[in-house]
Amino acid sequence: MSGRRRPRAQRMRDRRRIADLYLRGTLQCDIAAELELSESTVSRDLATLYKQWRVSALVDIGKAKAQELAKLDHLEATYWQAWQKSVGDPRYLAGVQVCIDRRCKLLGLDAPEEHAIYAVDIVPKYVRINPSVVVEPT
Numbered sequence: 001m002s003g004r005r006r007p008r009a010q011r012m013r014d015r016r017r018i019a020d021l022y023l024r025g026t027l028q029c030d031i032a033a034e035l036e037l038s039e040s041t042v043s044r045d046l047a048t049l050y051k052q053w054r055v056s057a058l059v060d061i062g063k064a065k066a067q068e069l070a071k072l073d074h075l076e077a078t079y080w081q082a083w084q085k086s087v088g089d090p091r092y093l094a095g096v097q098v099c100i101d102r103r104c105k106l107l108g109l110d111a112p113e114e115h116a117i118y119a120v121d122i123v124p125k126y127v128r129i130n131p132s133v134v135v136e137p138t
Contacts, residue, residue: 072099
């Protein structure tokens with residue numbers, strides 16, 4: 001728990017161990033005690049880990065979206081080819097429409113959906129939904 005700066009290799013080892021302990025539910029103060037670090041050092045390392053995790057999640061989501069879009073493109077092309085060979089069978093156009101709908105949803109191009117929210121009466125031993133009370137979304 002000294003005020004010295006840790007060498008880079010030690011910082012990386014500490015962060016791996018901090019991540020492991022944190023993801024197991026260990027409290028920051030307990031992590032600090034186990035690794036003989038100050039709580040502020042553990043807090044700073046966790047802040048760095050959070051940033052890394054967010055960036056990694058964004059990259060992974062972008063990659064997953066790109067893969068799904070490529071699959072949709074291939075599937076849509078297959079439906080179009082099948083439609084042309086069938087001389088206009090509408091079932092293949094339905095497949096094209098599913099691809100288009102899925103692509104729009106994946107890219108967030110659809111308008112947000114509105115959902116009615118009903119108040120719930122909670123009575124001991126059971127729950128009853130009261131459809132006569134509608135709460136308008138804000």
